[in-house]
Amino acid sequence: MQYLQLVTGPLEEKKRWWQYKARxxxxxxxxxxxxxxxxxxxxxxxxxxxxxxxxxxxxxxDLFEQSAADxxxxxxxxxxxxxxxxxxxxxxxxxxxxxxRAQPLHQRHRPRRRTRQDTxxxxxxxxxxxxxxxxxxxxxxxxxxxxxxxVARGSIFALLGSNGAGKTTAVKILSTxxxxxxxxxxxxxxxxxxxxxxxxxxxxxxxxxxAVDEILSGRENLVLVARLxxxxxxxxxxxxxxxxxxxxxxxxxxxxxxxxxxxxxxxxAMSLIGNPPVVFLDEPTTGLDPQARIExxxxxxxLAQGGTTVLLTTQYLDEAEQLADRIAILHExxxxxxxxxxxxxxxxxxxxxxxVEKQPTLEDVFLSLVGTKA
Numbered sequence: 338m339q340y341l342q343l344v345t346g347p348l349e350e351k352k353r354w355w356q357y358k359a360r361x362x363x364x365x366x367x368x369x370x371x372x373x374x375x376x377x378x379x380x381x382x383x384x385x386x387x388x389x390x391x392x393x394x395x396x397x398x399d400l401f402e403q404s405a406a407d408x409x410x411x412x413x414x415x416x417x418x419x420x421x422x423x424x425x426x427x428x429x430x431x432x433x434x435x436x437x438r439a440q441p442l443h444q445r446h447r448p449r450r451r452t453r454q455d456t457x458x459x460x461x462x463x464x465x466x467x468x469x470x471x472x473x474x475x476x477x478x479x480x481x482x483x484x485x486x487x488v489a490r491g492s493i494f495a496l497l498g499s500n501g502a503g504k505t506t507a508v509k510i511l512s513t514x515x516x517x518x519x520x521x522x523x524x525x526x527x528x529x530x531x532x533x534x535x536x537x538x539x540x541x542x543x544x545x546x547x548a549v550d551e552i553l554s555g556r557e558n559l560v561l562v563a564r565l566x567x568x569x570x571x572x573x574x575x576x577x578x579x580x581x582x583x584x585x586x587x588x589x590x591x592x593x594x595x596x597x598x599x600x601x602x603x604x605x606a607m608s609l610i611g612n613p614p615v616v617f618l619d620e621p622t623t624g625l626d627p628q629a630r631i632e633x634x635x636x637x638x639x640l641a642q643g644g645t646t647v648l649l650t651t652q653y654l655d656e657a658e659q660l661a662d663r664i665a666i667l668h669e670x671x672x673x674x675x676x677x678x679x680x681x682x683x684x685x686x687x688x689x690x691x692x693v694e695k696q697p698t699l700e701d702v703f704l705s706l707v708g709t710k711a
Contacts, residue, residue, distance in 0.1 A: 353391045362400045367552075368405045371414070372397060374550035375423065385671065393427070410553050423565070430552050462487060465490040465646035466511065467617050471518035473506055480506045482670035483520070488663075490614075493637065493647045495661035497654070502667045504650035506547070508619050511648070512542045525614055541608035542617045546624075547600040548607075549594040555584055555603050562610045579604040582636055598629025615646045622656060627700050634659055 375397065404414055415422045466488035473481040480503045488494040498504050509515040511522055511535040522529045523541035541546050550558050556575045563571035579588040582602045592600060601621060608616060618637065622630040637660055640647050651657055657664050658678060665675040674681060697705075 347435050353395070357391070357394045357398055360402065365405055367411060368401045370551055371403050371411050371573055374548070374552070398428075415552075425462070451698060464488055465525055466494070466648060467523040468507075468511070468520070468678070469522075471507065471510065471517055472519040473503075473510060473515065474518055480670050481510075484670070484672055486672060486675055488646055488648055488667050490646050491641060491644045492662040493641045493649060493660050495657035495664045496648065496667055497652070497657045497664055498650075498652045498667035499652055503670045504652075504667055505619055507667070508617050508648070508650055511671070512540055512617055513537055514542075539613060540615045540617060541611075541613040543604055543608045543619065543621060545620045547597075547604040549592050549600055549603050551591065554578065554589050554591055555595070555599075556588040558603060558607060560612065562607050566611050568611065574610060578609065581639065582606045583632075596629060597625045598632040599626065601629065601633050605636050605640070609640070609645075613645070615648070616640060618647060618649045620650055620652065622651070622653065627703055630656070631704075 362368055364372065376394075400414070464487040466486075468484055468486050471481050471484040472479075483508060484503070486494070486496075496504050496507065506515065510517050511524060511529060513529055513536050516655070517530065524536045527535040527539060528534050549555075550561070553561065556579060559575035559578055560571045563574045568574060575588070576585070579585045582605070584599065584602060584606070587595065587599060592603065595603065604616070605616075605621070621637070622633050625633065634656070637647060637649065641662075649660060651659075663675065663677055664681060666673045666681075674684065
């Protein structure tokens with residue numbers, strides 16, 4: 338994958354990559370946002386080799402630096418069709434050799450999507466995620482120290498831990514963005530070290546911050562990703578996802594006008610284009626207000642109800658309690674405990690019954706006043 342090659346490849350390519358990122362950082366906000374949105378697509382569809390990728394990104398920086406200097410509107414850069422702009426831009430660079438499994442998704446047979454009830458009742462299916470003895474260090478800093486866990490198909494698994502516990506590192510390894518030092522990990526039956534292309538076809542990753550294009554409308558964001566994946570009826574795919582995530586009324590508005598919760602739901606919807614069986618959500622409610630968090634929780638529940646396997650990292654105890662079928666507590670690179678909520682509660686002594694007056698919390702007051710969306 339491009340990012341992995343650029344940050345772990347030859348020293349010269351590393352230098353060029355960080356020089357490019359420094360140039361982008363100094364662009365005006367609207368131009369920088371546009372470039373970062375383009376990176377999302379170019380990482381997947383651009384040149385596979387590090388040198389070719391760097392040539393493409395440097396030309397991209399040249400284009401937007403000159404456009405910013407000339408005060409060229411973003412709309413004029415992209416033209417009438419952003420997809421045509423991206424495809425025309427990438428046509429100037431050597432494309433990666435297609436993987437044998439990489440034909441358009443609509444041409445491949447897909448079995449009926451399993452529901453959570455199917456998954457619970459069937460024990461013959463192997464776990465969607467299998468992690469054994471996972472280790473990762475950055476020089477002298479040991480981040481993961483023999484992590485083990487499995488995630489059943491169609492379930493929500495929460496990796497709970499404080500900042501610096503190793504949650505994001507684990508997700509990056511499972512999504513092939515980082516190389517593991519030791520251990521094994523399999524996603525949907527594919528080894529992350531030796532079958533990275535198959536793993537990437539089986540997953541979708543939503544990072545800590547919504548990666549949506551603020552210049553486009555919500556529907557245009559979805560259509561753009563569907564067309565880049567060469568799927569049939571991208572408009573219908575977009576409309577179905579807008580309805581699924583309660584965004585139909587806002588679909589025609591620019592994403593810049595969306596609330597934090599709406600952006601997050603759109604981000605998750607974009608990650609579902611192509612029906613990946615496994616979805617990674619890395620701290621999906623970071624920085625959101627209570628009402629927006631509830632909106633995202635509802636969206637995550639809908640994923641699992643549709644048969645998608647969800648691995649959720651979070652530092653919020655109530656989030657894991659509300660969503661997860663199983664919870665693993667990660668601390669200083671090790672899994673301390675792994676089980677259902679009831680199993681974890683039984684680790685403590687039985688509760689003593691006391692009669693106390695329960696005062697409402699600030700969150701109770703907030704939600705009672707503003708209400709929650711169904």
